[in-house]
Amino acid sequence: MACSICLAGPADFDGWRAAARGLLAAGIAPEAVSWPGQDGAAGLFDGAAPDLPRDAPSPAVPRDFLVQAELAIRHSDPERFALLYGLLWDARRRPGLLRTPTEARMARLAAMARAVRRDAHKMHAFLRFREVETPDGVRSVAWFEPEHHIVEAEAGFFERRFAALRWSILTPRRCAHWDGAVTTFTAGAHRAEAPAADAAEDLWRTYFASIFNPARLKPEAMRAEMPKKYWRNLPEATVIPELLRGAEGRERAMLGQAIAAPGRRQRRRPSGAGTAG
């Protein structure tokens, strides 16, 4: 019996969990299940639910597995729902499976969870607000391009941090809007809908250029942590090429140049020790 599962959205963990419980209770093998998004399946995230036992008893699974599953569900990999259900299915016969991080599929699950966590972390780090005047006052608007389905899950971080602001986070997948009391979600947007600049960015670039130590150039380390794909949405990234060129020996081209100290011409190497106080 083939069984098509419908979920409320691409990161619907509760929906997946309920479906998995029902499928297990009904004894439906992974091969017989098709999950939304798989093999370009149509009907993705809407449609009628198959007739599965409701409120089926939930099999005991390790807490760590659930934590990882909740993250992995947000991954953009279309196989995620099937991978997780396959693990649950096999765990009925192999009790240690879900506690064996070295098993190949468990390692894949861990990698997916890690990727989602990293994506979320990069969103907290690299999202930049630009302030715009609106009839209702100042609004902080950001454009960000996450790799996975994380906007709903991560909106809470920005609510906690910026509860006092009115903000919108626009992404190609989903948008979030905070009005001071609740966050509402809307469909994905385009980059052009976000503001193009902010008055504070000049100061921020000045800071970025000044805090950097040209005597210790390590561009690979920078790129490992701040991959180039993020650069186009980071206001400070526009000065990186200048900083690299300057540090490599030519005239140090940085924004603070106009106020260069008198000693600059004697090719002042930055001192490694100045620590105040």
Next chain:
Amino acid sequence: MDLRAKLAVLADAAKYDASCASSGTDKRDSRQGGLGSTEGMGICHAYAPDGRCISLLKVLLTNACVFDCAYCINRASAPVRRARFTVEELVRLTLAFYRRNYIEGLFLSSGIIRSPDYTMEQIVRVARALRQEHGFKGYIHLKTIPEAAPELLAEAGLLADRLSINVELPQAASLRALAPEKDMPVIEGAMAELSTRIATAGAERREARRALPPRFAPAGQSTQMIVGADASTDGQVLDASDGLYSRFGLKRVYYSGYSPIPAASAALPPAPPPLLREHRLYQADWLMRFYGFRPSEILAGGEAGMLDLEIDPKLAWALKHRAGFPLDLNRASREALLRVPGLGARTVERVLEARRHGRVKLADLARLRVPLRKVAPFLTAPDHRPPPGQIDSAGLRRQLQPGSAFARAARPEQLALGL
């Protein structure tokens, strides 16, 4: 001087403080008012081309200084341009950056102007305005001036997440020689004072039933030591750190490799120490804090009190203690596994977990993203037995030196090509 010019000068002068950490403080958020949050984990909002994390707005209040520490670019006699933020400017800048999600908060330090008390009072005023006038809930790290009055240190601790006092040099004698206005007993006295206050506040908050007593520097205190400005060996540096960790419960010791400054005093070495030295010290520091190594054990991996620059200190230790290897991956204790080069603390936990459900193979380690080339000589597993004699072979060190095998394979020697 306009704000942008001041920012350029005062960030430039602050970049030699290695710390930019914003982690480990208590959790706060702004749903009940104010601006900002801290969630335990630090966030690096950008990375500079020097590979370092930018988490905080790290600036000096002023780079003018009445002290004349020989190693410092801000010293009274240095020919540099001076600038000074007003309290109001710095508060506005911090808030403007924070609202746009550029930073986690502020790391404020300063040259000493007029007197230690006056300077500390200015630093505290910035933090007070942020916290009390603007309800700022983000991270604040204040550099504390050890000579300042204890009341000022006490107020700083109530406002800041982290406090730091730089020990500057590993030995009191070097400090006397290079920073004549500073005094090691005063520095250590202030660290001890902070340490007591941090511990007391922490304990009171844990035991409090109703109203929580105020927090005091919940992210603890840290310090920074300059490496290579005096003749101290790595052994002396690590002994100094070990002492600081155990006596004052420091969260971190930062190491900053010295590099020569213009018009430097003749007391200073003309050449910088290799950056690699700083890196090896961080690795050694890590081994002390998380892997149960004592400084003397780490130093045993090197020669004459210096760490081996070519290989990391854990590998260096293992190569000098080969009799203890190879270890059985499925039998060895946690402590023993932690000493295997290439096995990190996290991996060790996962191996122990996996062992409960079956025998762990070398191939399993690959799935945990362990560098097999590095661990293989030190382990036995059901699918792996190192070649007999490998652990004692003279070539093992060369074989494990980073990149060496690759480098040779990729760049064939061209000895015959001369002329």
